[in-house]
Amino acid sequence: MLLDTPICDFGWKAPDFTLKTPNGDAFTMSEHLGEKGLLIMFICNHCPYVKAIATRLAEDTKQLMAEGINVLAVMSNDYHQVDSDSPENMLRFAEQHGFTFPYLVDEGQHVGQQYGAVCTPDFFGFNHLGELQYRGRLDNASLQNDPNREPELLNAMHLIAAIGKGPKQQTASMGCSIKWR
Template sequence: MARTESNMIPLGSPAPLFSLPDAVSGKIDSLDELKSDKATVIMFICNHCPFVKHVQAQLVQVAQDYQAKGVTFIAINANDAETYPDDSPENMKEVAAEAGYPFPYLFDESQEVAKAYQAACTPDFFVFDGELKLAYRGQLDDSRPQNGIPVTGESLRAALDLLLQGKPVPPEQKPSIGCNIKWKPE
């Protein structure tokens, strides 16, 4: 398991716009159509990474808890599906159904969206406010595979709670740690 940290891009950065195919529905979804005027969570995840599998049930729970409060969740898989066939759109559709993803699961085949976000690992979380300015980036919580800490979503939940209350998210944020994004050969 390669351990790669988030790039921790500057807070206040605007969300790069995108349109990507949803592996589940087959339709093209855009950030403009999906965004929330309260908060939008963009997660870079994949199917095979043990770090993502470790938090998968909590990702679903956090999304369900906060979608009810008007927060949008968008999952993006940017891994090279040729080298990592487990991360193909067909397998994305299967994983989304098995895990009960309540959010779109988009495929970034060109990897241009991941590059625009400077995403580095799976999972990698970016939370944007109602004006699509970056308010939080980093970890779901302190849990990692085999560290014995329960998966609660605490870090992401705290950031979302503050945004929903109209309060600033403190800039001291911990990077996510996970498998590196599987980039295509240049």
């Protein structure tokens, strides 16, 4: 089912969480806020929308991380229902697409629910205070690999890093519904 994300609730405070990678490494959200902010994205392996943007997502997040903006990805789907989203397949998917950010398993789906994540991909851009400043899409290229794309997420995170505020105009991300238990 295709869904769009809600508009950005500017200033909404990110709930803290600790989740683990498929390898068991723990990451706590509040420890990754950083001086330039934090991007939290809800993604999964099987979604055609995530697959279509995976290479661009890897490139954009590498640039953000090189500039001191932290990135965490959360997989909230019920992987018992969708085997392709299992932790083992998360590792394969991350390696296949060159993800350098932590890709975390939301086993109990609590983080996805706390954040109100509705689809994959769902992007949350926070400033250094943990205040939501971006809830839009990756870019305007949709499912295509357009070399002339407008990297909306990248631009928004640069703005958040520079002034602590996101762009007033944001276009909702769209993707597959999160597979809840």
